[in-house]
Amino acid sequence: MSVTPARRILAAATLLALLALSACAAGPVFHARQITAAPPSPSVPAPTPSAAPTTTAPPAPGSLDWYVSQVPTFAEAPPPQPVPLAATGPIPFWHRLPTDQKVAFITIDDGGLARPPAVADFIWRAHIPVTMFLNSPAAEEHDVYFRQIQVAGGVVESHTIRHTSLAGRSYDYQKQEICGAVDRLEALFGKRATLFRPPFGEYDSTTLTAARDCGAKAVLHWSETVHEGKVRYQTPEKVVQPGDVLLMHFRPALMDDLLAALQAIHRAGLTPALLEDYIR
Ligand SMILES: [Zn+2]
Numbered sequence: 001m002s003v004t005p006a007r008r009i010l011a012a013a014t015l016l017a018l019l020a021l022s023a024c025a026a027g028p029v030f031h032a033r034q035i036t037a038a039p040p041s042p043s044v045p046a047p048t049p050s051a052a053p054t055t056t057a058p059p060a061p062g063s064l065d066w067y068v069s070q071v072p073t074f075a076e077a078p079p080p081q082p083v084p085l086a087a088t089g090p091i092p093f094w095h096r097l098p099t100d101q102k103v104a105f106i107t108i109d110d111g112g113l114a115r116p117p118a119v120a121d122f123i124w125r126a127h128i129p130v131t132m133f134l135n136s137p138a139a140e141e142h143d144v145y146f147r148q149i150q151v152a153g154g155v156v157e158s159h160t161i162r163h164t165s166l167a168g169r170s171y172d173y174q175k176q177e178i179c180g181a182v183d184r185l186e187a188l189f190g191k192r193a194t195l196f197r198p199p200f201g202e203y204d205s206t207t208l209t210a211a212r213d214c215g216a217k218a219v220l221h222w223s224e225t226v227h228e229g230k231v232r233y234q235t236p237e238k239v240v241q242p243g244d245v246l247l248m249h250f251r252p253a254l255m256d257d258l259l260a261a262l263q264a265i266h267r268a269g270l271t272p273a274l275l276e277d278y279i280r
Contacts, residue, residue, distance in 0.1 A: 064118045064125075067255055071126045072266035077103060080277040091212045093203065095221040095234070097243035103273035104244040104265045106258070107131045107222065109159055109197065111138035114252045115145045122255060124152035128262065129274035133159035133197040133220075136184035138250075143188050150189055155276050158182045158193040158214075166210075167202040174210040182214050195220055195279060218279050222247035224264070229256035231264045240268035245275070 059065030078101050085092070097105070111134045123130055132146060132154050139146055139156070150156060160166070160177040161184075178196060186192045196216040198207055203219060211219050223244040225232045235241065246264070248257040265272050 064121055067118070067122050067259055068125050070259055071128075071262055074266060074271040075102070075269075077271040077273050080273060082278050082280045085217055085279070090205070090208045091216060091218055093208060093219045093221065094245070096223045096241060096245060097275075097278055099243040099278060101273075101278075102242055102270045103278075104240050104242070104246060104268070104270045105129075105131065105275045105278075106246050106261050106265075106272055107133060107197070107220065107248070107275070108154075108254070109133045109247060109249045110163070111135055111142065111146065111250050113250055114254070115142055115250055116252065116254045119254055119258070120145070120148035120152045122258060123149055123154060126262075127153070128258060129272050130154045130258075131157055131195065131275045133157050133195075134181075134185060135159050135163050136161050136181040136188075139185055139188055147189065153274075155274065156185055156189045156191060156193065157195040157197070158185055158216075159197050160199055163199045165200055165202040166198050166207050167204045169206070171206050171210055174206055175213060178207075178210050178216070179214040195275060197221070220245060220275070224261075226257040226261050226264075227251070228253045229260045231260050240264050240270055242270060244270075 059069055080103075081099065081101060083098050106128065108130055109132075111132070122128065130149070130153070132149060134146060134156055136158070146154075146156060158178060158181040161181045162177060164177070166174045166177065182193045192215055194215060194217050196211040196214070196218075197220045201221045208219060223233075223235050224240065224246045225234065226246055226248040231240075231246070233239070235244075240246070246261045248254065248261065251257070262272065
């Protein structure tokens, strides 16, 4: 998918530092990436009792190996063609990126409610490109967890401090909520957010101005939501379209949600890609 070799080398170096860090912090255990074969094709029949005695048992359903084995094999992602952005004026608000390239984007929001421990390993092993829109207090409280996903290739973006609706609020209030989170996330993760998602998707023209003044290049809504392993289409096509943005949350079923999103993207003939490669 879209994780570049350079990014993976950097990730591997950072991973070593993090492994030491997480060992000290008694946080969730994060295993180094295992060398794995390509995920088995669904068309390969299950081993039968008469098969060679060296056949290994299939992974137990629900295990990390099982999730990795269920990930479809995607076509190679095309070289990203970033969408054109105006140099001046309001920044765009998108439910779906204006691209014809055969890609869709996975985004994960919030961070305070639940953080399934295998997510970073899953993202790393299956090369899943993800963008995390985090509330800064949750990011601060669980920074090791989100840094592990960052090392696995995930990118942190901002989703305000307090997760209140911004629509109708003053410029100063909105700017404080957006810039305050951006500043804190930059201090925690070493990267300044360039994308913004307003809580509940609720916004007004002031939101676009405040987000731009805090460094955002675009404000993101979504085209599908994924919850408890089910994709819910918000658009009439009922199939993932090129440029679609899939929304899920840091909730207990996030592993299932990631898998459901990947399968829906694959069914549509698309490949997952990273938002930040398309909005530069
Ligand atoms: Zn949210």
